[in-house]
Amino acid sequence: MKPKIEIGTILTLAIFLIIPSVKATELIWLSNMPPKAVKKEIRFYGMHRLPALRGKDHRIHIIQWIRSGRSPEFSEYVQRTNTGHPELFVFSPSEEPIHAQLLHTKLGYLLSFPDGEEGFYNAYLVEKFVHRDTLTVLVAKAERLSHSCRNGHKGVLKKVPPKIHPQVVPLEIVRKRLPGENFHTIITAGDRVTFQILLHGVPLSGASVRLCTQKGWSKQLTTSQNGEATFQLIQDYLSRWQDVKRRVFYHFLVTVDYLKPEEGTYQGKPYHTVRYLGTYSDIYRPSQLMYSSYVWGLFVILSVILIASLAIYLYRKRSKIEFREIAFDEKA
Amino acid sequence: MPDKPMVNDRYQRMQRTASIHLKMEAKNTLQKIVEEFPNNPAQMDHFYRKARIFTGEEKFSARGRHVVATMCIHVPIELILAAGAIPYRICSGAYATDQIGAEFLPAKSCPLVKATLGTIFLHLYQYDIVPDLIVNPTTCDQKKKLAELSGELTESPFYTLEVPPTRDSEDARIYWQRVVKRFARRLENLTGTKITRRKLKGAIRQVYRAQVQYRRFFNLRKGLPVIWGKDAILVTNTYFYSDIEEWTNALEKLNGELEQRIANTDRVVSPRAPRILLTGSPSIFPNMKVPILVEQLGGIVVAEEFCSSSRLLYDTVAVDEWFLYDMLPAVADRYLKPCTCPNFTPNTDRLRKLLDHVREFTIDGVIYQAFAGCQLYEMESRLIGNALEKNGIPMLYVETDYSPDDLGQISTRIEAFIESLKTRKKKKD
């Protein structure tokens, strides 16, 4: 059979080619979560289970999927960003810039950077483009903690606080650290997490910040005077104790949208407004309270203590009666 | 004296004659001990005086307390003291009572058992006292039967302390601990005093004090010969029936004197005299035949492994928690675990102890005394002899009894032995 090019196919292709330019801006974010189809093939590294590849240089490369959407569960895995040529900035825990790449592989469209030391890696994907008089500045940020207890816990105190890079990224979503946070901290449902929004390094008040949990629960807040918004992460599904998947990492996504009137031209195109878009994703776990009980713990302890003490008491009482210990089985 | 079916003229005659014989015997032996040896320590006088209990010149006073007569070394003295009674060991070394006992026992019986039976029968306990309880540990066969026989012959109640036949196993220990606990109950009933924590602790400490002095005395003899063996034996013999505090104080003084002697190198005998270790059936005053002979013939007894001496007081009680629940088993253990009495089997520890003594006391030769009829010591002598021979230590096996008849014969043998030791020693030097 001869291959035929049908009108339908052409139309579909045309729609695919045209729609992105017509569609509103894609909300791009960096995700830890592999697409279902390739999940089996991914290896995860370290305590915080970062998806990783072993590069040709035999080093571990952390990978992040480029996704677009507003909820972690339903966001698409895209093959292209808005412009197709975003800028990438990745900083190591010691704030050295490191080389990152965008890869099209059979695992998907990925941002990849080599892992080298313990601590938080800051990865940014930045895009700027003008569309209908508006300059869109999109910053997708990921803070990824690379840690394996086998590498030790040197310099935790120095490495835990957040780092910012205003000289290269205009918009920062900074997750304030939890009290006593260390390499082992994983946010759990119920924690109150504060985000600070910085525009060119200056706290940005009045921006609208949205947090969306994995299953789609979301909440929108406006940043305060010092650019902060605090969310309490909720457990977004109800279940019986034994159905809680306590080892699963869930994802949440934080987005910022801020319009600022500003005149200028970008790449020859004039604009009147700048739209700052920021995304930030991280992981959290179900709260221990969802699946564990202190009351039961106390009950078990106390009852065992009681029973054991009683048993010892009775045993001792019995052994005061002389010569009881030899017993023959009459029935045998 | 309680009324007994046997109390009749004959009994009284027997009692009178035996008493006279005993006094004579004691007097003779004492005379030998005191007068025939030079350079006796001044502080020995206390012990000589104590031995005069047998001659009637010294009295035993119970001061209104209960007297618990014991045999062997397995009776926990601490408990008796804690119950407020006076322990009093009645194992006898007297030929006078030996002859009495012979009437009731087979001819080949051990003289110690016969003498003790005679003592019980004639109430010739070192005078004037009648025990409120006689504790008889089930040690050797003859001692076991002794209780049954004497039950017929005396009014004093007997208490059988069941000594297990082995001592290494846990079962034996637990069994014995139980026996000791029951004994403690019996003592409480006897005296009407409860054995309390404080009392038992006090008793243990009282014995500690005695042990401190005894061990000091024991260790002193490892060096220069500053005291005759016959005196040393007498010291431990008097412990049988002395008030423990009084005895301890006297020994402390004696130790002081002996230490002074060592400082002055004031020996009782020349350093060339062969150093002898005595072991086997115990020498109990007035039966001091062998030690006296050895020392008269030029040897010096520097150590005895007897149940009338080192085994009596050497081993200590160790308590982890000073409560009755730990003290009672601790006291029980002290009388079982380290005891090298041959009624236990296996008894290899006795051999180890002897070898240790040989090293520690620089022993030249061992004299093994076995009473005719004392089967256990007779039997163990072979094992001991072989092992000593392997270690190059000469041993003389002496079979004897309480009668003076074999004096000539054993004195020849001991003399020859000592002579050979002397030549050996000279060769070594």
Place this chain on the structure above:
Amino acid sequence: MKKLSTFVNNANISRFRFYIQLLSFIVLIYGGYAYISIGQNLPTFACPYNHATAGNCFLISLQHQLHNSWQNLLGFRGIALLSAIISFLLFFILLNKAWCGYICPLGTIQDWLTSLRKRLGIRFARYEESTFRKLKKVKYVVLVWLIVAPLFIANSVFGLPRLSHDFFPPFCTICPARPVLPLFTGDTSQYFIDFSSPITLTMTALGLVIVALFLVGSFVKKRFFCLFCPMSALHYLFSRLAILRLTKEGEKCTKCGNCFRVCDVNIVEIADDVTHRNIVQDDCMMCFKCVEACPEDGCLKVSVLGLPIFVSSEEGFFHRYGPLENKEIKDA
């Protein structure tokens, strides 16, 4: 010199031990507050579940190191494991099993429970020898479990399915130190029952049952837990390498059993074995109470590199137990 050694030999080592234990307890439990960090592979229960710990128990790092695939273990991770073992050994050979008797906080707690019991005048429990012989094997079983389980969790062995990760860390989940030690820094968060899977349910419940038994057991039985402690089993494997030693001169022993009587862990050999020089048994915690209780000069000996530092002596015995100056005896 002679004077010094007499002084030491007459000393009350148990009292000395009490203070050393107290000191190490404070350092190990609260040292973290003073930024003390002794090491990651300590041969004692310095439990990192206690947030102020001044070091790390070797068992937890061992479990983590072993939680690795075979390839990893043969490679870089294997070297890490080896170096962990070496650092454990370096600590261990200094003190031998005295880590148990003098340093271990869990052991110290047991000793405190014992003194509480003594205060109350309640008698202690003793095992029958046959029971003791049976029970003492448990610690080797636990040791094997804690070595094998991480391997089985990380790898499929002989094609068997992998062990559930819910078992991890296989010993810590049932170790009484994990719930008990954090109590001292006011942290009760370990007393829960985790209902999220049958395995976690069993393990956490078992853990709490063990805690309860630990409390009751060590109240009535001296050093109850030590009989089952895998650390003690591990120690014993290397005990011969250590420089601190406990030796016995059999010829001097009268088998009086004093040493056995005071031994908190019921070691019969200490009294009844007159042939072996090195008398340290697998349950021994090197408390040296036996040396204190032995009345024979030079029979039991504690030495460092062959140099005797504490030797049993008659004088010492009566000093500690006896009424030399009618002073109150070492009391209950």
